[in-house]
Amino acid sequence: xxxxxxxxxxxxxxxxxxxxxxxxxxxxxxxxxxxxxxxxxxxxxxxxxxxxxxxxxxxxxxxxxxxxxxxxxxxxxxxxxxxxxxxxxxxxxxxxxxxxxxxxxxxxxxxxxxxxxxxxxxxxxxxxxxxxxxxxxxxxxxxxxxxxxxxxxxxxxxxxxxxxxxxxxxxxxxxxxxxxxxxxxxxxxxxxxxxxxxxxxxxxxxxxxxxxxxxxxxxxxxxxxxxxxxxxxxxxxxxxxxxxxxxxxxxxxxxxxxxxxxxxxxxxxxxxxxxxxxxxxxxxxxxxxxxxxxxxxxxxxxxxx
Amino acid sequence: xxxxxxxxxxxxxxxxxxxxxxxxxxxxxxxxxxxxxxxxxxxxxxxxxxxxxxxxxxxxxxxxxxxxxxxxxxxxxxxxxxxxxxxxxxxxxxxxxxxxxxxxxxxxxxxxxxxxxxxxxxxxxxxxxxxxxxxxxxxxxxxxxxxxxxxxxxxxxxxxxxxxxxxxxxxxxxxxxxxxxxxxxxxxxxxxxxxxxxxxxxxxxxxxxxxxxxxxxxxxxxxxxxxxxxxxxxxxxxxxxxxxxxxxxxxxxxxxxxxxxxxxxxxxxxxxxxxxxxxxxxxxxxxxxxxxxxxxxxxxxxxxxxxxxxxxxxxxxxxxxxxxxxxxxxxxxxxxxxxxxxxxxxxxxxxxxxxxxxxxxxxxxxxxxxx
Numbered sequence: 092x093x094x095x096x097x098x099x100x101x102x103x104x105x106x107x108x109x110x111x112x113x114x115x116x117x118x119x120x121x122x123x124x125x126x127x128x129x130x131x132x133x134x135x136x137x138x139x140x141x142x143x144x145x146x147x148x149x150x151x152x153x154x155x156x157x158x159x160x161x162x163x164x165x166x167x168x169x170x171x172x173x174x175x176x177x178x179x180x181x182x183x184x185x186x187x188x189x190x191x192x193x194x195x196x197x198x199x200x201x202x203x204x205x206x207x208x209x210x211x212x213x214x215x216x217x218x219x220x221x222x223x224x225x226x227x228x229x230x231x232x233x234x235x236x237x238x239x240x241x242x243x244x245x246x247x248x249x250x251x252x253x254x255x256x257x258x259x260x261x262x263x264x265x266x267x268x269x270x271x272x273x274x275x276x277x278x279x280x281x282x283x284x285x286x287x288x289x290x291x292x293x294x295x296x297x298x299x300x301x302x303x304x305x306x307x308x309x310x311x312x313x314x315x316x317x318x319x320x321x322x323x324x325x326x327x328x329x330x331x332x333x334x335x336x337x338x339x340x341x342x343x344x345x346x347x348x349x350x351x352x353x354x355x356x357x358x359x360x361x362x363x364x365x366x367x368x369x370x371x372x373x374x375x376x377x378x379x380x381x382x383x384x385x386x387x388x389x390x391x392x393x394x395x396x
Numbered sequence: 397x398x399x400x401x402x403x404x405x406x407x408x409x410x411x412x413x414x415x416x417x418x419x420x421x422x423x424x425x426x427x428x429x430x431x432x433x434x435x436x437x438x439x440x441x442x443x444x445x446x447x448x449x450x451x452x453x454x455x456x457x458x459x460x461x462x463x464x465x466x467x468x469x470x471x472x473x474x475x476x477x478x479x480x481x482x483x484x485x486x487x488x489x490x491x492x493x494x495x496x497x498x499x500x501x502x503x504x505x506x507x508x509x510x511x512x513x514x515x516x517x518x519x520x521x522x523x524x525x526x527x528x529x530x531x532x533x534x535x536x537x538x539x540x541x542x543x544x545x546x547x548x549x550x551x552x553x554x555x556x557x558x559x560x561x562x563x564x565x566x567x568x569x570x571x572x573x574x575x576x577x578x579x580x581x582x583x584x585x586x587x588x589x590x591x592x593x594x595x596x597x598x599x600x601x602x603x604x605x606x607x608x609x610x611x612x613x614x615x616x617x618x619x620x621x622x623x624x625x626x627x628x629x630x631x632x633x634x635x636x637x638x639x640x641x642x643x644x645x646x647x648x649x650x651x652x653x654x655x656x657x658x659x660x661x662x663x664x665x666x667x668x669x670x671x672x673x674x675x676x677x678x679x680x681x682x683x684x685x686x687x688x689x690x691x692x693x694x695x696x697x698x699x700x701x702x703x704x705x706x707x708x709x710x711x712x713x714x715x716x717x718x719x720x721x722x723x724x725x726x727x728x729x730x731x732x733x734x735x736x737x738x739x740x741x742x743x744x745x746x747x748x749x750x751x752x753x754x755x756x757x758x759x760x761x762x763x764x765x766x767x
Contacts, residue, residue, distance in 0.1 A: 287494065289490040290490045291487040291488070291490060291491035294458055294478075294485070294491075295487065295493075297458065297478045297479065298478045298479060298485050298553075299504065299552075300477075300478075300480075300505075300508055301508050305508065309504075313495045314495055
């Protein structure tokens with residue numbers, strides 16, 4: 092009896108070992124929730140606060156709790172709405188141009204470059220990101236400006252008599268900047284999307300006599316659609332939100348949502364900045380919803396069966 | 397007019413003349429000549445990277461020949477694209493349109509050819525019955541097994557009504573049992589549709605199952621071709637003997653030539669072999685082959701001199717039990733290992749390793765190879 096009830100030293104050690112194993116298991120389980128906690132604290136909460144603050148009332152240097160639609164009123168019934176919609180239009184244009192240039196590059200890399208070299212070629216598209224975006228965008232000024240590289244070259248060749256002034260400080264300038272900044276993303280997205288296209292499918296098309304147009308519309312596009320859409324949304328949202336581009340390349344009227352919000356912050360109108368951000372978020376979510384209904388975006392992560 | 401029609405009727409399905417294909421310095425095909433009759437089940441057999449797939453793809457129009465011609469039904473089609481040829485291709489795997497249903501996959505080629513949707517789908521459905529896919533019309537490729545996916549490819553190719561079907565390792569992605577079943581089905585399918593099948597494989601069992609005739613392709617050369625049975629029983633080339641069947645390969649020098657046969661010195665034993673029309677000279681190095689199942693094993697008794705020209709002495713190494721058969725490995729005096737294969741349990745009293753043994757065979761079982 093005694094030997095059964097008395098805890099031997101060995102037993103104590105064992106129970107201590109068991110406790111630490113239990114603890115390890117418990118900690119192990121919770122450690123997976125850390126990223127979730129991080130995302131909640133630093134991502135979800137600020138996003139929610141953005142919406143909450145957008146209804147606050149503006150004070151001289153900050154804001155105070157209230158429920159007013161003043162900021163939204165300020166946005167929707169001013170030139171800001173028009174600027175916002177115009178920037179949506181031009182972002183969409185940038186997406187289309189990126190697609191026209193970028194997707195064929197992705198298809199080319201997949202089809203015509205040996206498999207071992209494909210990823211290295213893709214890596215080349217990361218190189219521009221090694222230069223600070225400000226520098227990269229700013230470097231466009233001496234290229235696009237009145238007596239910049241493009242204009243002087245065209246004039247030297249005698250193609251134009253007067254410099255084209257619409258290349259810079261206009262929507263054109265912003266779109267050029269967006270295309271140059273975001274082109275790699277459609278190449279990446281297109282490259283990944285092409286993974287969903289089976290190995291021998293182009294040869295099957297040769298065999299069946301499928302022409303180039305049909306091959307694109309019937310085979311490549313449907314298979315690559317989810318990936319292309321993801322890339323397109325990314326570019327569109329950045330075209331709308333990155334204030335840097337219109338700040339450096341844009342001008343009067345050539346702004347985007349990001350710059351509108353930045354200007355509002357500079358003017359110490361924090362609720363307005365929050366409202367602009369909230370509207371952008373709503374726009375993005377709407378787009379993603381439409382995209383999901385159309386292409387089932389979960390497919391992006393499972394390209395091959 | 398009538399003369400040309402007759403000529404095309406009589407022309408073989410495929411005629412390859414002096415065909416070469418180079419990729420830079422790599423010679424994938426060297427001066428290949430080959431004729432395949434209409435309605436034949438023809439197999440291109442050989443090791444990976446030997447050029448058999450290149451040959452198939454050049455016949456199909458997926459590669460342009462560097463030199464030489466491809467004639468299909470007597471017409472030179474060396475430079476026509478795949479869809480303008482009377483050929484169609486079944487690929488290894490991963491060659492279905494993943495976003496289309498089985499029916500759409502099979503009927504797509506017809507739609508591209510301009511046949512209206514309803515007619516195309518009826519025809520596709522009929523072909524799906526032929527290949528055993530009825531009831532799968534609305535499935536997507538990822539819902540099918542590997543074997544079913546290859547059936548879809550077959551239906552998609554056959555529905556085009558072209559009369560030469562090219563199959564590029566069509567069963568390579570399937571597991572062993574399924575491959576056996578599909579082999580027989582392919583053979584029966586070919587008999588049913590009656591068109592020419594050209595099938596590429598590196599698997600000799602697969603080749604033997606389906607083929608009327610086999611061509612061996614290795615190192616860019618067409619090594620040998622002939623009826624499946626002849627290739628197995630009486631290969632002319634050394635490579636064929638080493639690739640098809642389980643052959644013992646011996647090398648030696650000719651020590652005597654007389655009439656239809658000659659004597660070859662292999663590790664000190666004088667072996668008599670039929671020349672089978674090959675030219676040999678005294679002292680010439682040659683190769684011999686003999687199938688392991690035709691080699692019999694017995695204990696060396698009394699005199700150690702075999703001497704009859706149809707046997708050789710060695711020391712017993714080990715027995716490898718393979719289920720149906722057992723392989724007995726015997727080491728010859730020159731270090732070469734020979735195998736004698738018997739039905740398992742036929743020999744009760746096995747020699748122990750190191751015992752002297754005698755390997756013997758019927759005179760016509762051993763074959764001479766000068767190249």
